[in-house]
Amino acid sequence: MTALRLSAVTAGYRGRPVVRDVTVDVPAGSWLAIIGPNGAGKSTLLKSVAGLVSATGDVLVGGRSVAALGHRERARLIGYAPQTPSLPEGLTVTDYVLLGRTPHLGPLGREGHSDLEIVSGALRRLDLAGLSNRPLRTLSGGERQRAVLARVLAQQAGVLLLDEPTTGLDIGHAQSLLELVDQLRKADGTTVISTLHDLTLAAQYPDRVLLLDNGEVAAVGTPAEVLTADRLSRHYAASVTVLTAPDGSLVVSPSRR
Numbered sequence: 646m647t648a649l650r651l652s653a654v655t656a657g658y659r660g661r662p663v664v665r666d667v668t669v670d671v672p673a674g675s676w677l678a679i680i681g682p683n684g685a686g687k688s689t690l691l692k693s694v695a696g697l698v699s700a701t702g703d704v705l706v707g708g709r710s711v712a713a714l715g716h717r718e719r720a721r722l723i724g725y726a727p728q729t730p731s732l733p734e735g736l737t738v739t740d741y742v743l744l745g746r747t748p749h750l751g752p753l754g755r756e757g758h759s760d761l762e763i764v765s766g767a768l769r770r771l772d773l774a775g776l777s778n779r780p781l782r783t784l785s786g787g788e789r790q791r792a793v794l795a796r797v798l799a800q801q802a803g804v805l806l807l808d809e810p811t812t813g814l815d816i817g818h819a820q821s822l823l824e825l826v827d828q829l830r831k832a833d834g835t836t837v838i839s840t841l842h843d844l845t846l847a848a849q850y851p852d853r854v855l856l857l858d859n860g861e862v863a864a865v866g867t868p869a870e871v872l873t874a875d876r877l878s879r880h881y882a883a884s885v886t887v888l889t890a891p892d893g894s895l896v897v898s899p900s901r902r
């Protein structure tokens with residue numbers, strides 16, 4: 646079980662900060678969703694946790710500073726699925742998902758039986774078993790997105806960073822994916838940070854939501870605390886209503902102006 650702590654994280658590009666002074670704790674086994682309007686800095690914040698953009702402040706994974714971890718060790722602790730990954734198009738789905746095992750392989754870099762089992766488990770869980778021998782370039786957008794998530798699952802890291810994981814997925818595959826992530830955190834104590842544009846999904850799956858606006862934390866708390874019609878209307882310049890479904894879950898619905 647690995648907890649995350651972000652302490653005064655400021656991150657950006659070429660000396661220009663686009664995320665400023667973010668402090669938040671993500672307990673082991675919990676799920677934090679980062680929401681906010683386009684350009685608010687959600688992906689940049691996720692990349693700073695993955696150690697992929699220069700940042701000041703500190704990101705602690707299991708009490709250790711990410712900045713001090715080597716590449717391989719970091720990859721064993723943190724799995725990161727980018728929003729628009731560049732894929733090695735010629736690889737088959739299986740060979741691509743096997744890349745997720747790289748940080749676990751021995752000095753000869755050869756995968757063993759258990760690595761192949763983990764990969765076929767990840768393919769099954771993402772409904773990709775029937776596509777395992779297909780080259781990535783022949784997949785649809787949603788299938789490619791699922792292949793990226795299968796690679797991250799095969800990595801078996803204690804922390805999952807998922808940038809817009811449901812982009813391009815139909816409603817059924819989006820639900821299956823989010824249920825799967827939820828199972829992982831409940832069964833294995835995986836800690837999850839995801840960005841999400843779909844505010845109804847953000848209301849229903851994560852246990853906490855962080856609203857980022859213009860690079861700064863505008864609110865953080867449970868979905869019910871953060872996702873109020875007033876706050877969303879203000880920060881997204883949108884007109885929304887927050888409804889309660891018959892099962893008690895929240896639904897964020899746009900309303901015509």
Ligand SMILES: Nc1ncnc2c1ncn2[C@@H]1O[C@H](COP(=O)(O)OP(=O)(O)OP(=O)(O)O)[C@@H](O)[C@H]1O
Binds near residue numbers: 683685686690
């Ligand atoms: N590589 C880069 N170099 C320079 N500026 C960048 C780079 N990547 C992102 N930015 C800028 O940083 C700001 C935050 O971008 P980021 O992608 O983190 O926002 P976001 O909240 O994830 O947006 P979206 O919802 O549109 O995906 C934007 O103004 C963007 O133009």
